[in-house]
Amino acid sequence: MTLAELRAKLKAAHEAAKAARVKATAEAATEADRTAYKDALTGAEQALALVKDAEREEALEAASSKGAGDPPGGMGHNSGDDPRVYAAPKKTVKDEQKVLFPVAAQAKAAIINKQHQESGSSERVSPVDLLKNEGYGEFVKELDGRAREQRFKAGLASTTSSSVLLPQPVTEEIIPILYPATTFLQGAPRSVQLIGGTYRQPRGVGSSTAQYVGEGAKKPVGAPSFDDIRMNSHKLAGIVYMTNEAVKWTVGRLEAFIRADLQRVMGLKMDSAMYFGTGAGATPIGIFNTNRAITTFDGSGTTLFANNRKPTVAELDSIGMRMMLSLTGANIVRSDAWRWVMGYRFWAYLDTLRDGNGNKIYPELAQGLWKGIKILVSNQIVENGGTNTDEGSLGLVDFSHVLFAEEEGMTIKTSTEATIDDGGTLVLLWQQNMSAILCEMQHDVTLDQPKAVALLTRVRAGSPSTVAG
Template sequence: MNMAQLRARLKELNGELSVLIQKDAPTAEDMAAIEQKLAEIEGVEKDINTLERATAAQARASQPANAPAGTEERTVPAQVKKNLSAAEKVGTLVFSMAKAHKMYGKGTEHVFKTMEDAGYAAVAEEFTTARALNSSAAASGGVLVPEDMSSEIIDLLRPRTTFLRGNPRNVSLVSGSYKLPAAAAGATAQWRGEGDAIQASQPSFKDINLVAKFLDSLVPLTNQLIRWSLADVRSWVERDMSLAMGVALDGAAYFGPGTVHSPLGITRIPGVHRVGALGGTAPSIAEIEGTARGLELSMENKDLIMNSTAWVMAPRTLRFLSDLRGNNDQLLYPTLQGENPVWRGRPVFKTTQVKINGGASTDESELLLVNFDDIYFGEGAGISFAVSTEATYVKNGKTISAFQNDLTLIKASMEADVDVAYTEAVAVAEKVRWGA
């Protein structure tokens, strides 16, 4: 078969394999068929690789006999013309890293050759430039995503993280840190009589201090997926990687412990308004409204401009509030229904990073009100990716070997930190047991 026929057959085999492995309870015959498909796929991939190497050898042989050594042009397959999104570019990178690591072992020297062989030399060039700027990442087997592409990936994460969806103020941590004096209490103005002295106000200040800290996401990628088409891996990057990074970012941004290697979450900053929720597990409407009103007033009494304020709560709390009904069986909060819930005129973000197992009763949660316009999110100059087929990871308290389970682990790392301009920009209701 020629190259076109081989690629068509590979696509056909991948489709047949996908049908087999998606069965809920594969039989022994199914497992045998899967083994056969894998063997056929590996054979076709080997034939494609042989033809590619033969084509490259033929191109080298066509160089003039008197051409200086090292000047021969390296040929690559026809390049994809359409513009790729950041997710597609990163998907191409991850696919190439995983495949090169599986075929050649550690090191990045084969990653970009794999990208070029797949027809993405232009994309490989973008990553090659970034790699040259970060030799340590390349030496450790990782690849650094260019800064402009990193910004696009942050945008990709926004739907997956409630913190970024709130649109905090974004600042760059190119030098590793960002400092800014911010008013913690504003100046005052007073009327005076003619000839009277003007009373000087005494504003106090709080320094915004962002220091880059690494946020990592480790996601296992089955080696069967690596054998699939590039489009499948792109889909995985856009879904699983962004979800994992989003969950980790939410947890650190809201509740980070503030250790040497972790941000201090905005709800853990000293001075943030905190009150106890009213009502226990079955609060009255008056108790619910009183708790919410107290959080709102903590901001309104400080004259904060609340144009980007949102509620952040656990799914349990949201479901409890959205299901509340009055005496006539009418929903008390109908605006909490649907994909974009609103409560008391402000959007609601739900996240499992707001825990529901706290306190002595082990069923306490928190309700947050955040004025995101006064929240700062600092991000580093790039996002890096690394790959391993030998590492282990922990899932549900159990250590899992990538090698033993035929997995490839992809680690994504970014630098980030958070801080607030005013402590009044965050208000927390503790001991929320509503719906427990």
């Protein structure tokens, strides 16, 4: 009988023992029920002994089958039905992996330990031991150094427990994780810190006075007015699911899966909220929906475009220039922090425009530019809005005036047992042989100068709709 079969037998015996215990401890339990419980326990113990003997035999087989010069690693990690890990050659961790690598190790260790528990084995593996066994010992040392540094700064003891892995990621490490899927973060907004869930800063809304004066003349007295920038914590939470078959993956492969899914579930939702959040419920108010007076242009009707589904090059150049001048006219100095924010349909329309010789009107689009300003193309720019269900937006943003406040980077938790209500559908992790990673961020966004944003609304360029107007 194979080790996997023995473990299955142990699991069945354990279940039988638990069922017998229910009967034996019931109020109406008979002597036969109590005897059956003792017999079931004996059977489970015998099955456990067989599993332990088989595990010892397999370890001896693995050790005796190696030559004197063979490396300590074996046939690959966690191959087949055996979830144990073995030592591996030294491996490196890339910078973009370092934040989520420990999370992947924690998730894999949780799955392994759950399988050991279900099989009746008392064997446990920590995330630290798992990383070491897979060849990431140098990375563990780096994590230990960072953890010691954070504990030292906090005035705590500097000892490290092998069952506790790494400090929480800091804000500047979280941004690169979500960066590939979040055009808002690609715009490089100014980062500020939420303290206790809030950020407050006075802001001048009325200017002071300055003028040239003659000898002996009175100097001007300004009367600037002020209001407050007030930012509050808004929690963004996402859950990454994985089957427990992921225990057969290396930590590196598992980290890549978690990172890709995290970018999708968190990054895209952040993009939508940072631009178009309404402030309803727990959602922040996005920079295009701020109650402070950003400059807006209405793209409906025929005021800006004779046919707003097929604007001409001259019309596009005109509205682009008007949006740019709306910023410079408000003393927003043009800089490399300016970004166009557009949807894919509008970008594609610009890219298809040709002159009489078939040449592209805007060849700079290939370099990610329009009118010399960098472009952020997001699929979170809705292009099916309005009464015609084909309207979108075009934004021009000076990101040096966009404030992005975070409280504590990202909090990450792992579970193999939880029951999760996923949009009305219950996900039973234990029953469905799955695990989940819960990720939470707390942040807010605002503008320190509302005129740093110009927004063209009801954009229909490139729409296939037959509805005019």
